[in-house]
Amino acid sequence: MKPFTYERALTARDAAAAVAQKPGAKFISGGTNLLDLMKLEIEQPTHLVDISRLPLDRIEDMPDGGLRIGAQVRNSDLAADERVRTRYSVLSQALVAGASGQLRNKASTGGNLLQRTRCYYFYDRNMPCNKREPGSGCSAMQGFNRMHAVLGTSDACIAAHPSDMAVAMAALDARVETITPAGETRSIPLGDLHRLPGATPHVETSLNDGEMITAVTLPPAPSGRQIYRKVRDRASYAFALVSVAAVVDAPNGRVRAARVAMGGVAPKPWRAAEAEKTLANSTAADQTFTQAADAEMKPAQGRGHNDFKIALAKRVLRQTLADAAKQG
Amino acid sequence: MISNDDRNWPTRRRLLEGGTAMGLLLATGASAHSQTPQSGQLPGPAPVPTMPLKLRINAREYPLSVDPRTTLLDALREHLGLTGSKKGCDHGQCGACTVLVNGRRINSCLTLAVMHEGDAITTIEGLAVNGELHPVQAAFVAHDGFQCGYCTPGQICSAVGMLEEAKAGWPSHVSGATNGKVALTDAEIRERMSGNICRCSAYPNIVAAIRDASGSA
Numbered sequence: 001m002k003p004f005t006y007e008r009a010l011t012a013r014d015a016a017a018a019v020a021q022k023p024g025a026k027f028i029s030g031g032t033n034l035l036d037l038m039k040l041e042i043e044q045p046t047h048l049v050d051i052s053r054l055p056l057d058r059i060e061d062m063p064d065g066g067l068r069i070g071a072q073v074r075n076s077d078l079a080a081d082e083r084v085r086t087r088y089s090v091l092s093q094a095l096v097a098g099a100s101g102q103l104r105n106k107a108s109t110g111g112n113l114l115q116r117t118r119c120y121y122f123y124d125r126n127m128p129c130n131k132r133e134p135g136s137g138c139s140a141m142q143g144f145n146r147m148h149a150v151l152g153t154s155d156a157c158i159a160a161h162p163s164d165m166a167v168a169m170a171a172l173d174a175r176v177e178t179i180t181p182a183g184e185t186r187s188i189p190l191g192d193l194h195r196l197p198g199a200t201p202h203v204e205t206s207l208n209d210g211e212m213i214t215a216v217t218l219p220p221a222p223s224g225r226q227i228y229r230k231v232r233d234r235a236s237y238a239f240a241l242v243s244v245a246a247v248v249d250a251p252n253g254r255v256r257a258a259r260v261a262m263g264g265v266a267p268k269p270w271r272a273a274e275a276e277k278t279l280a281n282s283t284a285a286d287q288t289f290t291q292a293a294d295a296e297m298k299p300a301q302g303r304g305h306n307d308f309k310i311a312l313a314k315r316v317l318r319q320t321l322a323d324a325a326k327q328g
Numbered sequence: 329m330i331s332n333d334d335r336n337w338p339t340r341r342r343l344l345e346g347g348t349a350m351g352l353l354l355a356t357g358a359s360a361h362s363q364t365p366q367s368g369q370l371p372g373p374a375p376v377p378t379m380p381l382k383l384r385i386n387a388r389e390y391p392l393s394v395d396p397r398t399t400l401l402d403a404l405r406e407h408l409g410l411t412g413s414k415k416g417c418d419h420g421q422c423g424a425c426t427v428l429v430n431g432r433r434i435n436s437c438l439t440l441a442v443m444h445e446g447d448a449i450t451t452i453e454g455l456a457v458n459g460e461l462h463p464v465q466a467a468f469v470a471h472d473g474f475q476c477g478y479c480t481p482g483q484i485c486s487a488v489g490m491l492e493e494a495k496a497g498w499p500s501h502v503s504g505a506t507n508g509k510v511a512l513t514d515a516e517i518r519e520r521m522s523g524n525i526c527r528c529s530a531y532p533n534i535v536a537a538i539r540d541a542s543g544s545a
Contacts, residue, residue: 003376006396006442032438035399036419048396050443076432080498096501100523101490103420105432106439236501236522 001038008050012214013183018049020181020210027051027212029072030106032099033115040123042132052108056214059083065220068177071110071213075099075165078109088218090226090245094168097230100237110213113166113176113193114205117159117267118239120144130156131201146305147239150313151297152266157201158303160264161194162239167263168228170271171245175217181210187217194268201267222259224249225327229320230263231312240264242313244272248324250284255325260292265300265313272296275317284325286318293317379442385410386454394441401425403441404451412452412481416525423524426482426489427451433489435523452481455488464488464541473537475528483524487538490520494542512542 009015019025024046028034031052037043056070059081067083078084079095099107107115121127121139128137140148140158149160174190193205207213230243243263249256258279260272275292282288293314300310378393383403392407401418404410404427413436416424420438427436428450455462461469464487474480494510502519503510510516517535526534 001397003373004396005377006379006440008443028440028443031440031443032420032435035438035440039418048440052443076493076498080496085499092499093501093504096499100420100423101493101520102423102426102433102435102486102523103438105489106434236519 002041002044002046004045005047006050007047009054012051012054012056012179012212013181015049015051015054016179016183016210016212017181018047019212022047025049029108029111030074030103031111032103032107033111037116040125042123042125051212062217067218069109069216069218071108071215073109075104075107075109075112076101078165079104087221088168088172088226090171090228090247091165091168091218093226093228094164094230094243094245097228097240097243098164109165109216112163113169113190113213113216115163116204118162119148119159122159131159131197131204134200134202141303144305145303147241147264148303148306149264149266150300150302150306150309151262151270152196152268153301154197154199154201156199157197157267158306159197159201159267161266161268162263163269164228164230164240164243164263166190166194166269167243167261168245169216169218170261170269171247171259172218172222173259176213177215177217178207178211179214180208185214190216190269191271197267222247222249222257224257225324227320227324229316229323231316242309242316244313244316244320246320246324248279248284248321250325251327253284255279255282255284255288258292258321258324260296260317260321262296262313262317265309272317274298275321279321286322289318289321289325290314292321381442381445383408383441383444383449384447385449386451387448392441396440396442398441399437400427400439400441400444400449401436404436410451410453413485414478414481416479416482421525422479422482423486424479424482426486426524428485428489431489431492433486450485452485455484462488464491464538467537467541468534471533471537471540473530473534474526475530479524479526479528483521483526483534486521486524487541490517491538491542494520512539514539517542 026045028048029052056072058070060068062068075095079092085092121129122131127139130138148158169190176188176193179185224247226247228245230240232238240263245261247259258276260275262270275296278292278295297314376395380393383390404413414424416422418437420435425437426433429447464484500519502516514535517538
């Protein structure tokens with residue numbers, strides 16, 4: 001690990017200012033991803049600002065009936081929260097489908113959103129990687145790319161975003177609240193937080209230097225059944241090959257509204273807009289779900305080892321939509 | 329290194345350390361003194377200033393001074409001689425380093441010691457009370473929940489934390505998100521313990537020990 005200096009921030013604004021002031025400074029919260037990457041010298045911060053004790057660890061009801069989740073709420077506390085379990089169960093399901101008990105006790109809400117890809121080549125400093133070293137090339141393109149993305153990729157990068165939590169949040173129309181070093185706050189739709197790789201895969205989010213996530217807000221709970229389904233190589237403690245978060249409101253055999261997002265298939269939590277369009281005001285039938293899955297995966301591009309993800313994603317989509325459309 | 333063990337009889341660790349030093353002496357024919365590296369001769373990175381720190385471990389206060397890079401695991405093992413917590417993968421994948429911080433299980437390899445001032449840390453060394461094994465420790469002995477034993481301190485600390493989580497009604501991938509009551513079936517125990525790997529594959533006995541300790545046997 002490269003040397004760094006350390007400070008503990010007392011307020012959110014101080015934290016943002018401290019990171020903006022020092023080049024090479026980073027926030028640290030749970031540390032479960034950052035320290036892993038620092039040990040491998042993929043991340044080399046020169047200064048760490050500890051934000052883990054900031055008073056951003058509460059889950060609060062909002063006047064509009066929604067929920068405000070502090071950025072320092074631990075994954076395990078969020079999954080266990082009674083309101084999340086009853087009103088936003090897709091989020092609780094996604095959280096307990098991710099990582100291990102130990103990691104969920106440490107990982108924060110903000111940190112989970114900002115965790116980095118588990119692409120093997122991003123992790124291997126002996127190999128070119130446009131994300132780690134811009135312009136050096138992408139080893140995954142012709143390499144072992146079984147875990148890689150099939151939607152939203154570019155010729156520069158096919159790394160997949162690893163979060164389960166963020167997939168559920170994408171389906172729930174979450175927004176991300178931030179604070180800037182000047183103390184200003186803003187709210188970003190979750191879908192605009194992560195960027196697609198394009199020609200600059202090293203630029204992963206729309207956050208500015210020193211801008212810190214303070215909370216995630218959820219609008220009032222959507223009606224309909226909520227399901228998170230994750231397919232992975234082993235039964236527990238593995239990243240998704242394909243996952244689907246679905247909230248389908250289909251009374252009397254007709255889809256009134258469907259919110260769908262996917263994990264494991266794209267460089268960001270993937271909102272399945274094409275599937276949603278196909279589903280809206282359609283009959284809740286197998287044929288509709290097949291059409292929705294086909295529409296969503298139409299632009300998908302495999303790179304060899306990950307070709308199977310396209311067929312797998314269609315099946316997981318179809319089945320999860322069918323299950324979520326069952327009422328009662 | 330401060331030893332947490334005031335007894336004078338030889339331990340496996342002391343025997344191994346003594347043996348290694350003796351082996352080096354015999355192999356080189358040099359005196360221990362000449363093995364000391366000369367300081368100030370090789371150019372290297374500037375030394376990192378250490379930070380003073382107080383850690384509360386097993387109800388005892390330990391003052392120490394560490395490089396900020398020191399993980400909680402390395403502080404326990406290398407600075408305080410609490411070598412019960414093990415280093416397996418050092419990347420949060422195996423669970424051998426699991427300790428309890430304010431009652432919650434975490435991977436001590438994936439957190440910095442300087443981040444834990446003021447926390448109540450419990451390691452495997454702190455589970456027994458007045459020489460009496462913790463019920464989870466006793467259950468691992470009774471069910472032979474190990475082979476080589478390297479993952480065992482992490483398994484036991486993890487199980488202690490997990491049983492509290494289940495008692496609090498935390499959901500899991502097996503039990504789903506809605507029902508607050510947790511029945512610790514074997515499938516449930518396996519899911520909740522998936523952050524602890526056992527290369528000897530003593531899983532059937534580990535599950536039996538935890539089931540027994542949970543009182544649901």
